Amino acid sequence: MTFEEVKHKIVTGGTPETLEEVCDDIGVLTRGISGVEQSIALRLYDSYVLHGRHGWAGWAMETFGYYSDKATFYRRCGVGEILWRLRAAETVLFRKHLGTDISKLEALLPFMARQVGKPRPGFGALVNFLKLRWKDAWSREQVRDEVDRAIHPDKCAEDSPVQLAFDFDALTPQDEEKIVAFIEEKRLSPGQAGLLVMNGSRITAAALPYMTAHPEEFDAEDIPYLEEMRARLEDAARDIASLIAVKSQEVARQ
Known part of the structure; x- marks a missing residue:
């Protein structure tokens, strides 16, 4: 060969x-x-x-x-x-x-x-x-x-992983304003914000099959809740696609 x-x-x-x-x-x-x-x-x-x-x-x-x-x-x-x-x-x-x-x-x-x-x-x-x-x-x-x-993040205090300052219970609805305030207060870097997004996407990917496998557990009153969920995920997908497009253009110009 x-x-x-x-x-x-x-x-x-x-x-x-x-x-x-x-x-x-x-x-x-x-x-x-x-x-x-x-x-x-x-x-x-x-x-x-x-x-x-x-x-x-x-x-x-x-x-x-x-x-x-x-x-x-x-x-x-x-x-x-x-x-x-x-x-x-x-x-x-x-x-x-x-x-x-x-x-x-x-x-x-x-x-x-x-x-x-x-x-x-x-x-x-x-x-x-x-x-x-x-x-x-x-x-x-x-x-x-x-x-x-x-x-070894403990070697450098500035790079130590930021611990969540708000109580996080995966089975309790989270207050979006508190999450935003946490991000701003801790001055998270884009990379740290990316870790939050990545972890959120993994939680979604792991939990969604269990949710969609049982449509009988939801009724008409849940439709607005499901619509909001879909809209948020679609918005997130568009934002990530936009970021990818920007970076791809930068790479193409190099």
Whole structure:
């Protein structure tokens, strides 16, 4: 296969079934020019899954000889896992970051690393970071600093997550004015406001199926309430679409 064919197979989610296929693909990729390191990282993770953890790094060094130390193989395999998960669950982010410099991708690895005595932040935290905080203009050092702030917010009081000052009960109607006052009082950043919106959308996505599965539980008096709910969601969708359009135009002009 040509470099372009192997790259296309990787981008579209083609998964090797054998270690021999991994070796063939990496052999082709090492002769390429653009997007080589990211694609190799994906195939290294595929080889890790197929081979198994025990003895993998030694086998990879002997088989590929592309890097000179086991630590690099493990880091690139970690990047491959991140890209693999993005490809499976967040296609837009995957296509975007398949072109991100490999050193910046390595700076994201702490999200997936286990911390002694603490649960690792995990893939969900990584996705939130990429969606709400990531800036393409960041240097590798800036990515490292921002990742550290995201994972260890207690290190910097200014970046500590703001705790809700109002009582929040998911099963009690919320006063919109209090929420607005909270946002203004705490001077939430756009990213923090985005987290509120994201969490609200996840609550909606999780609860809505249980609601719509039982129309018999609602009557005519509930229609205005349902109409208001729909209108708010439609307004939110339009506002988000407008934001996407603005950012897309900015990207197109770059």
